[in-house]
Amino acid sequence: MKLVLIRHGESVWNLENKFTGWTDVELSENGLREARMAAKVLLENGLEFDIAYTSRLKRAIRTLWIILHEMDLMWIPVHKSWKLNERHYGALQGLNKQKTAEIYGEEQVHKWRRYVEVRPPELTKEDPRYPGHEFKYHDLKEEELPLTENLSDTEKRVLEEWHEHIVPDLLAGKRVIIAAHGNTLRALVKYLDNISSDGIANLNIPTGTPLVYELDDELKPIRHYYLSLDGTIPEGEIPKHLESSTD
Ligand SMILES: O=C(O)[C@@H](CO)OP(=O)(O)O
Numbered sequence: 001m002k003l004v005l006i007r008h009g010e011s012v013w014n015l016e017n018k019f020t021g022w023t024d025v026e027l028s029e030n031g032l033r034e035a036r037m038a039a040k041v042l043l044e045n046g047l048e049f050d051i052a053y054t055s056r057l058k059r060a061i062r063t064l065w066i067i068l069h070e071m072d073l074m075w076i077p078v079h080k081s082w083k084l085n086e087r088h089y090g091a092l093q094g095l096n097k098q099k100t101a102e103i104y105g106e107e108q109v110h111k112w113r114r115y116v117e118v119r120p121p122e123l124t125k126e127d128p129r130y131p132g133h134e135f136k137y138h139d140l141k142e143e144e145l146p147l148t149e150n151l152s153d154t155e156k157r158v159l160e161e162w163h164e165h166i167v168p169d170l171l172a173g174k175r176v177i178i179a180a181h182g183n184t185l186r187a188l189v190k191y192l193d194n195i196s197s198d199g200i201a202n203l204n205i206p207t208g209t210p211l212v213y214e215l216d217d218e219l220k221p222i223r224h225y226y227l228s229l230d231g232t233i234p235e236g237e238i239p240k241h242l243e244s245s246t247d
Contacts, residue, residue: 001170001215004047004177005185008063009034009208017097019120021089022131022146024057034208035063039070041227042210050174051077053166055084055181056136063208064179082137082144083161086181090120090148093129115150116197122147151200155187162188170219185211192221 009031013020027035048071054064061080068074092100092112101109112120123130125147131137132145146153169176178185182205190200192213205211210227 001173002047002175003170003213003215004042004049005188005205005211005213006038006063006067006177006179006209007182007185007205007207008057008059008179009038009066011059011207014207019089019092019095019097019100021086021093022057023093023129024136025059027059027062031059031063031208032066035066036070037229038063038208038210038227039067041229042067043071044229045212045227047210047212048175049073049076049177051079051169052177052179053079053081053084053161054179055086055184056080056082057085057181060084060179060181064177067177067179079165081161081165082140083157084178084180084184087151087154087183087187088131088146088149090122090146091127091129092120093123114201116152116200117150119148119150119153151183151187151190154183155190158184158187159191162191167219170215182207193224 008027010028011020011025011031012028013023013025015028015030049068052064052068054060064078065074068076068078097109097113111118125132130145130147131140132142137145144157166176166178178188180188185205186200186203189195189203189205189211195203206226211224212227213224214222216222
């Protein structure tokens with residue numbers, strides 16, 4: 001069976017190089033175009049879906065909307081889960097990544113961004129960026145509302161969504177698309193391909209580029225590949241383990 005993962009198109013904060021996390025920013029013009037291109041390449045490759053999963057953040061939701069619209073699949077069920085939200089970036093949310101590196105050093109910023117167990121500085125609950133202030137998250141328990149997260153924290157909630165909802169759908173033969181975020185998809189790929197903490201540090205998933213996983217009956221990956229119109233994906237973004245198929 002095939003599972004399609006897609007990171008949202010470029011957002012306005014990707015463009016401005018800001019730590020985003022749970023900040024609910026829009027797609028850039030380029031991001032909107034990437035979503036339309038993704039739909040086109042999915043259609044060209046004959047892919048179809050029975051159900052879609054996304055986060056509660058509009059950059060992922062809008063990417064999915066555009067894809068479903070372009071594919072004439074707006075009627076399929078869409079499950080929106082906070083557990084697929086981007087990794088919470090704590091007190092770094094809204095800061096420019098380059099300026100933060102100038103202040104704290106490249107090495108520290110690299111650790112915050114890519115070390116699996118390192119958490120960025122926490123928000124306080126008084127901070128306007130604390131998700132507990134948003135009605136969007138009114139149904140979450142206090143212990144579920146993040147003040148910051150490392151990739152392991154994110155992986156834990158992503159895998160809850162995976163096991164509770166996505167796995168049963170896949171096992172029922174449904175064709176699933178997941179429109180989510182750089183770090184939620186890194187967490188899922190880490191799990192599916194059993195990648196080490198060091199390995200996952202070097203994996204960056206490009207925006208708006210469908211990543212197809214072919215899974216066996218037990219949902220073990222057989223092979224995986226990106227789909228793009230010209231057969232290429234952005235320079236420097238090809239994760240080592242994805243350069244060739246694993247079969
Ligand atoms: O800012 C973010 O939320 C993420 C994704 O854009 O950034 P990073 O690549 O540093 O994990």
